[in-house]
Amino acid sequence: MPSCHGSAPKSLGPCDATVALAGNPNVGKSSLFNALTGARALVANYPGKTVELEWGVIESGRRRIGVVDLPGAYSLEGLTEDQRIAAEVIRNNEVDAVLVVLDASNLARNLYLGLEVLATGLPTAFALNLVDQADARGKPVDVAALSRELGAPVVRTAGHRGDGAREALAATLAAMEAPRSPGSGSRTEPEDLHRRAREIAANVTGSTAIGATESALWRWTTTPSTGVALLLAVLLGIFSFVYFVGGFLSTAFSSGWSAAVSPVLQAASYGALGNGPAARVLLWGIDSGINATLAVGIPYVIPFYLLLGFLEDSGYMNAAAVLTHRIMTKLGLHGRATIPLISGLGCNVPAVIGTRVLSSGRERFIACTLISMVPCSARTAVVFGAVGLYLGPLPALAIFGITLLVTLGTGIALNRLVPGRPPPFLLELFPFRWPTPRNVAFKTWHRTKHFLLAAVPVVIVGSFLLGALYETGAMWALTGPLDPVVVGLLGLPPVAGLALVFGFLRKELALQLLVALAIMQYGGSAATLTSFLTPTQLFTYALVTALYVPCIASVAAIGRELGWRKALLISAITVVLALAAGALVAHVRAFW
């Protein structure tokens, strides 16, 4: 069997043809993709490109068809990196055929992209989605007439239920068999293309009913007087849900691992390698490393992704972006950056990947810098475990408050310092819809899988490294060189410096590491943090931990997305800010 057409990832296995799903944002394209490929879809790098796209394989008759879900775009002239990739795949004929998904309730604009795709000459079929909404608006679409006008097959689909998905794919494959049209080749002016799209839409809906109006829900969500309160309530809801559900899952996963897997791994390691440092380093990596992702990353990421998927599908995210865009513009960002920034509260790694929805390199750099300062679940655990537990909830809130101020200040400063301008603001307001549980579940599953692949290996490698440095005692060599900064600037004991530096490998260990090192230094009496740290020192330590470089996994993610130079620069910025904030707190408190 021949391998997939030129551009499909190798991990997909052999297939006979590749089909791209294209369409405007929010037209139910991904629901159709999920209906076609089920949960087996895999996220893969497009060969030679940095953007990951979702691929799936479908058995159709005796053929294996590779299907790729392209990022939603309004045209083949996309503004963001995501959309440019979608355009390239189609313009360069990197697939064998295209299935264009159309929103029947907004036909004219959707047809613009459809006509652009047709003009490339690629075999094309159309899936007419959201038909019920068009019917409800009194603009039913005549499918046969639409097919005649376009000169291509059109199939009615209901993406949220998966109805018609297989038929639409079959029509696309059939289009490949039909004699190939040459494609117009030459570019049509946007004015003419829009005129043609509107003409077709008018002909097949037979209605000139007036279009969109503003609903009360939009007014409430995007007007500051009501919208801000609603946004704060949503954020508080996210935070509590993630905190409680995550905490529950964390305990469940971690105690399950400790009870069932850890003893086996320990017995095997000590059995094979003896009771020496080699066995302990191995256990750092495979036992405590995996346990860490079960206790800190995964349990908080899953409930967060559930809510994120729900909010995205509901249409609320864009309303929130409209509301926040004035603040975001001051930070050099588009309102759209709100979404990745908020998702940093779960874990910085997917948040960094989420900056692909932003259009310029400048914006992505600023967003990744700010995301690096958003307290993820690991750092939140440190703040609660150190400050919340020993000093009380108000000082813990103060840490989050200071972090927020530093993050906002950094955004304002970067917007002035980094050459360029904030991106122009332009956003579609989607109709509010009830998300379907099926689609939200799919999204959560795909994202969690993505998170596992991106973060877990790095955390395990970091654990090995940390274990090796700890067990061999190599980390103590850094005590002397760090003293001027740690003792002089931050007023912390020397062991705290080591815990800070090596906490980079596993941020959530910043506390346990500190206690473990303190016991080695001062003896067993150092088992509680307050026995060797004053409240000011504890506060300073937690604040610095919250602000400097999130962790090795997030730096790796930034490196992959923006390049290593920017990853290093962002790390340096956060270290300087953390030290400055820490020093300020240490010295201001000393005055009191």
Add this chain to the structure above:
Amino acid sequence: MPSPLAEAPAPSECVVVRLDAAGGLGRELRALGLVPGTVVRVLRRGRGHVLVAIEDARYSLGEDVARTVVVRRR
């Protein structure tokens, strides 16, 4: 009298006369249908942005973006 969309009252109905945005923004606006002859309905003016409808879709355009779209009242 043609004037920027940013100054159009809400609610009102306008026709696009000219698009002054160049580059990526220009391409994006044209893709959304902001080309000469298109009817734009101004639904609401918010702080720093204006909410418009083109056919069956609604968009929020930042003040700076709305300044690049020159329209005539209908």
